[in-house]
Amino acid sequence: xxxxxxxxxxxxxxxxxxxxxxxxxxxxxxxxxxxxxxxxxxxxxxxxxxxxxxxxxxxxxxxxxxxxxxxxxxxxxxxxxxxxxxxxxxxxxxxxxxxxxxxxxxxxxxxxxxxxxxxxxxxxxxxxxxxxxxxxxxxxx
Numbered sequence: 001x002x003x004x005x006x007x008x009x010x011x012x013x014x015x016x017x018x019x020x021x022x023x024x025x026x027x028x029x030x031x032x033x034x035x036x037x038x039x040x041x042x043x044x045x046x047x048x049x050x051x052x053x054x055x056x057x058x059x060x061x062x063x064x065x066x067x068x069x070x071x072x073x074x075x076x077x078x079x080x081x082x083x084x085x086x087x088x089x090x091x092x093x094x095x096x097x098x099x100x101x102x103x104x105x106x107x108x109x110x111x112x113x114x115x116x117x118x119x120x121x122x123x124x125x126x127x128x129x130x131x132x133x134x135x136x137x138x139x140x141x
Contacts, residue, residue: 019047023066026052027073027085044131059088068096070134075102086118097137
């Protein structure tokens, strides 16, 4: 699903501000979690447009379809993981900042993620930090 962040007219009128455009590919099995991430990016000053994928096949198909500024991936999805998603991204030859956004992750897994080239981890219960983490990676235009 590809769309700009869903904002109601009341929210848009109350908080008009220019945002940095951000094309985000979300590897996420929960539509609600994707909406929460998009909202956190918007609140953090971005104007997100995003596509959500749930499988390796969908990820491979989505990678060449846009100039992605960032990839946000859940740690564990049914039959798929952030490590697999990161490997697919590296194999594509595209250099896209990749962050894990997950409800829970063991310390050892977080360390392994950094060694694998994943650039960061944000807890889903701390999405207020997401926009700052994405900005630090230089994502957005």
